[in-house]
Structure formats: C-alpha cells, structure tokens
Amino acid sequence: MKFKHYLFSAALIATTLSFTSCKETKKLPVYGQREAKEVKNADGTVSVDTVYQTIPAFKFLNQDSTYITNDTFKDKIYIADFFFTSCSTICPTMHRNMKEIFEKYKDNPDVMYLSHTIDFKYDTPSRLKEYAKKLGVDGPKWQFAYGSKDSVYKIAEKDYLVAVGEDSTQRDGYIHQGWLVLIDKEKRIRGAYDGTNKEQVAQLMKDIPVLLAEDKK
Template identity: 70%
Template structure:
C-alpha cells in the first residue's frame, strides 16, 4: 500500500498525491486509535440462524463457566453476582508471604480508584483449601482494609478452584511442599468483561503492569458503554 503510494508520488510529484498519502496515513492511525482489548482463550465458529431464518457464522469465545463459592461472609456467591459487571480475578492465599502481599497492595490501588463505580468488582480465590476458611478470609479482608461486597474473597474445594484457575483464568496454581509456603501459583490479575470473556492478564507484582490494567479498565468501560 505504502510502496504503491510512494511510487505514485515519484511519478506525479504533485500535491494531490501527497494529500492522498496523508489521508491514507491519517485513516490508518484513526483505525488504531479506536482501541479495543483483545479477547483471550479458545474460540470456535458456530453457525447460527438469524431471526429471518438466514444462516451466518458467529464466533463463540471462551467464557468463565458457572461457579458457586463461599465468600468471606460465609454465604454462597455465584456468577450471577458478576452479571453485567467487569471484574478483576486472581488466585492467592492468606498465609502467602511471597508475591501475594505485593499483588494485593497493587490491586488495592485499583480498588481505591473504582470504589464508587458499581460496574467493577474484584474476586480473589484462595488456593489454600486446607486453611483459608471464610472466617480466615474475612480477617484477611479486614486487615487489608477492603472489607465489603465490592471485593469478594472466596473459598472452594481444591478441584473446583484449581480447575477454574487453569482452564478458565489460564493461571497456574499447584500444591508443592518444596515451595516457600507450600503452593506455587502465578500472580495474574485477570480482567473479565460483562460477557464473561477474558480480556487481559497483568502481572500483579509489577506496578507498570497494574498501571496498564488501570488503563485497560478505562478502555473496556468505554467499549462496553457503546
């Protein structure tokens, strides 16, 4: 495209070709300016029938499946709590002394920023199914200073939580007696949109990635408003 344009420019060397090129460049940059976050996970093509009976191909994206966990108030919460909401999910455990404090220190800054926005929620899953019962999670939330419905801390069985982490949130979690606190896990902060699709993953231990998460939340909010 650009090559042919420059050839034109050489050939004619007149103002109109330069203007044409300028227009082209502007239109290209305009395209990239309309930012949209990528959609992660597997996808498949599905043939759907429209209302008028015509068939068309639709893309089906990977979504977070239904779940049911006990939260810090010992009540069950399900995916309905996150219906029509953007949320940030992560995996941690309360006795973790390595990456979790940093992750939650950083995530708390996001939480503080969106305190007044009911469209954004936070969901932290514990991977310590032995010790992190709801009462422990409650204490942790209070000590972190984020005790309220906006940031949910949930407890579930090992199978449920570990499956959800690896298959849906694409986060590695593992029991390992040789690791510092008995578990290995990744510190991703995963951004989920209103259609339960994964739109971003950010290393919660790095402030620059958390800054990107903040920017991407703004982009996603703008995108969802349309």
C-alpha cells in the same frame, strides 16, 4: 513444580500491552479458546459467529460464609486472582497493587474484584474475613472465595488460565502465578496483568475504562 505454558506468557502480555495502548485501538482483545458457529439470522440467511471461552458457572463461599456465584458479578466487569493468606512471596505485592485499583474505581458500581484462595486447608471464610479487614477492603465490592481444592484449581487452570498448585518444596507449600485477570460483563477474558509489575498494573487501570466504554457504544 514446573508450570505448564499458559496463554498468559510474558511475550503475549507484551503484545497485549502494545495492542491496547495504541491510540487507534478502542477495544480490548478477547482471550481464550474460540470456535466458529453458524447462526441463523431473522431473514433466514446463515452467518458465522465467533463463540469465545467464558468463565463457567461457579459457587464458592465468601469471607462472610455466604455463597457467591456468577450472578454476584452479573452486569459487572471484574478482576480475578489466585492467592493464599499466608503467602510470603508474591501475594502481598499483588494485593497492594490490586488495592490501588480498588481505590481508584471504588465509586464505580460496575467494577468488582474476586480473589480465590488456593489454600483449601487453612483459608476458611473466617480467615478470609480477617484478611479482608486487614487489607481494608471488607465489603461486597471485593469478594474472597473459598472452595474445595478440585473446584478452585480446576477453574484457575482451565478457565482463568492461571497455574496453581501445592508444592512441598516451596517455603509456603503452594505455588501460583500472579496474574490479575480482567473479565468482561459477558464473562470473557479481556486481559491478564502481572500483579507484581507496576507498569502492567498501571496498564490494567487504563484498560478498565476502555472495557467499560464498550457497553456504551
């Protein structure tokens, strides 16, 4: 299976890392589709505002067989990814690195994590529960989401801009990109980082406080 060219190409990520690491930059870029929209001001004048792509409303079962929705992440920033529990290629590395981020920010109530399984056949909530316990992150801060193939694959590719799919030619039967996608409190995409790359994961750790600081200005 050949992946389509998505927003988060290697070249764009390199540009992002350069942009966000600049000492003069105090705000992360916003990614995804955008459109100009006329807004009527209180004084009757009209101005043009930019409307950015956001993560839409969703409803998935988590590792505790409880439904989670957008409201689960209300007023939080979160890191999202797509994986499956039997993955023997990039997933173990992704989640080892993601756990390092988890440990660094585990005492910050404004930071959460959301891992969507793409294995709709095997990764039931009980299986995700076992996985979370084994990883040592079984709790409300890191949610593991299970849903139908259509619902998960659609939100991955259309909204998080991450390519996923079944592929019988692959050893594990699935193929996916290893992005860790940073989402702000307004549900906008603020960055994506290769979860298998230590340098990009380190950059993500640095970008989290930058994003958190936006709300304090």
